[in-house]
Amino acid sequence: MSLSQQQDIDFIVQAKHLYLDYAQSPTDSEHAAVVEDANFSIERGEKFVIIGSSGCGKTTLLKAIGGFIAPVQGEILLNDVPVTKPGPDRAFVFQDFEQLFAWRTVLDNIVYALRVTKRISKQEAISKARSYLELVQVAHAANKYPYQLSGGMKQRAALARALALEPELLLMDEPFGALDAITRNQLQLELNEIWKRTGVTIVLVTHSIQEAVFLGTHVMVMSSSPALIRKIVDTRHAHEFGSQEFDDLSIHLRSQLIHQETKSEELAELSAVE
Numbered sequence: 001m002s003l004s005q006q007q008d009i010d011f012i013v014q015a016k017h018l019y020l021d022y023a024q025s026p027t028d029s030e031h032a033a034v035v036e037d038a039n040f041s042i043e044r045g046e047k048f049v050i051i052g053s054s055g056c057g058k059t060t061l062l063k064a065i066g067g068f069i070a071p072v073q074g075e076i077l078l079n080d081v082p083v084t085k086p087g088p089d090r091a092f093v094f095q096d097f098e099q100l101f102a103w104r105t106v107l108d109n110i111v112y113a114l115r116v117t118k119r120i121s122k123q124e125a126i127s128k129a130r131s132y133l134e135l136v137q138v139a140h141a142a143n144k145y146p147y148q149l150s151g152g153m154k155q156r157a158a159l160a161r162a163l164a165l166e167p168e169l170l171l172m173d174e175p176f177g178a179l180d181a182i183t184r185n186q187l188q189l190e191l192n193e194i195w196k197r198t199g200v201t202i203v204l205v206t207h208s209i210q211e212a213v214f215l216g217t218h219v220m221v222m223s224s225s226p227a228l229i230r231k232i233v234d235t236r237h238a239h240e241f242g243s244q245e246f247d248d249l250s251i252h253l254r255s256q257l258i259h260q261e262t263k264s265e266e267l268a269e270l271s272a273v274e
């Protein structure tokens with residue numbers, strides 16, 4: 001992409017020479033870099049998917065975009081302004097089914113979040129909460145408590161709560177990872193529909209190559225040891241399961257992931273010989 005083409009694109013997030021780690025001090029050698037020199041941009045309104053092997057730093061990167069982890073070097077820009085703390089312009093959905101407040105009903109979970117972050121009237125919060133519960137098709141469970149819901153319903157409710165905040169960025173960490181295959185497919189389809197209706201920018205972490213190709217507009221492959229961004233693949237034209245493009249891209253992404261695993265195994269073997 002030429003420089004002039006890049007300048008025409010409306011980027012909501014830009015990471016520039018980003019380094020992240022969990023070191024307690026500059027001399028803390030136990031905690032190696034989790035992300036090294038990451039450079040990537042996310043267009044407004046896209047679904048940007050991050051994949052990589054377990055422990056390669058996907059969640060860490062998501063937390064940094066959320067403002068929960070400060071860069072050691074480099075920066076993350078949100079609408080051209082460096083991210084320094086969390087804000088209501090970013091909402092999270094996690095894999096964990098227990099992310100709702102157990103002592104509040106589904107409706108109250110959303111009303112509470114809205115009242116705290118948006119400072120709107122109770123009536124306004126209730127009406128907004130109801131409309132988002134309808135959007136994610138869980139309005140019938142508005143008065144239930146989390147323990148009365150299935151895993152899929154809990155994820156829908158968590159999604160409704162995040163969407164109700166009308167964030168600019170929806171940060172999703174393996175949101176469907178703990179669901180059965182059928183519910184997972186259903187929620188993938190629905191997320192696509194919700195995305196089309198709301199236009200929210202989504203950054204989604206997954207272990208599933210199929211989910212990445214199906215949902216993503218771009219898929220970023222991360223490698224561990226070293227903790228680098230291996231490749232960013234344009235997947236805008238490959239959403240149909242079973243199509244040639246879908247299969248080709250899945251194979252391509254798999255080869256990127258396998259290549260890096262093989263490489264780290266080779267490195268481990270070499271260091272064992274040394």
Ligand SMILES: Nc1ncnc2c1ncn2[C@@H]1O[C@H](COP(=O)(O)OP(=O)(O)OP(=O)(O)O)[C@@H](O)[C@H]1O
Nearest residue numbers: 022031034052053054055056057058059060061207
């Ligand atoms: N709070 C923390 N303190 C110290 N190290 C951490 C902390 N959280 C994560 N790490 C380490 O950072 C590295 C990256 O973790 P992270 O959770 O970002 O990986 P991930 O790619 O999301 O993994 P997974 O796919 O298994 O969820 C791992 O080595 C992990 O042990």
